[in-house]
Amino acid sequence: MAVSYAGWPNPWTISARNWLPSWHRRQGKTSSSMGSRRGEGEMHWPSIMIVxxxxxxxxxxxxxxxTCLPDAIxxxxxxxxxxxxxxxxxxSWRQILHEARVFEMEKRTDSSSGATVAWYRSRLSALSN
Structure with a gap:
């Protein structure tokens, strides 16, 4: 018999992919506080693999x-x-840096080629997450 406690679904009858976005809505989380990945609901940017x-x-x-972004790539x-x-x-990778909101980014001009290159570093507040 499937038992549900306080609105939590039976884990054997529902997939995490379908249930997690509804759980975030019940917890008051919005897309502005969570990143999104096409077709897969909401995600927490600081914990995804690319970050x-x-x-x-x-x-x-x-x-x-x-860190020089091209070197990191x-x-x-x-x-x-x-x-x-x-x-x-x-x-782009630069968009990942922006969307994740856990990195600072700045553009620098390469002295030898004159090209503009993105550099990044972790935000101090993000290191505690």
Whole structure:
């Protein structure tokens, strides 16, 4: 017999993908407090894999506290051939940095090529999450 306690569904009869978004609504969470991935409801940006990859790249590639985004991308792609930003509904790595809201980002001009390059670092408040 399926038993439900205080509005919690029976875990054997419902998938997490379908139930989790409704649970967030009951808890008062909105899409502005949660990131979204196309077709899969809401997600918590700081805990998704691509953010973990960016943080790993940051710890390995940082120079004076900042990480060059193209260096981080190369580092990630050499270790994780998994899909990139499009899997998370973003058109670029820079959009991932923006949407995650756990990184600071700045643009710098490369002295040798003159190209504008994005650099990032973790926000101090995000490190405690």
């Amino acid at each position: 973990h990859w960016l943080r790993n790249a940051e710890s390995e590639c940082a120079r004076e506290g900042w 190369r580092y990630i792609q050499a270790r994780n051939p998994a899909p990139g930003p499009k899997k998370y509904g973003c058109s």
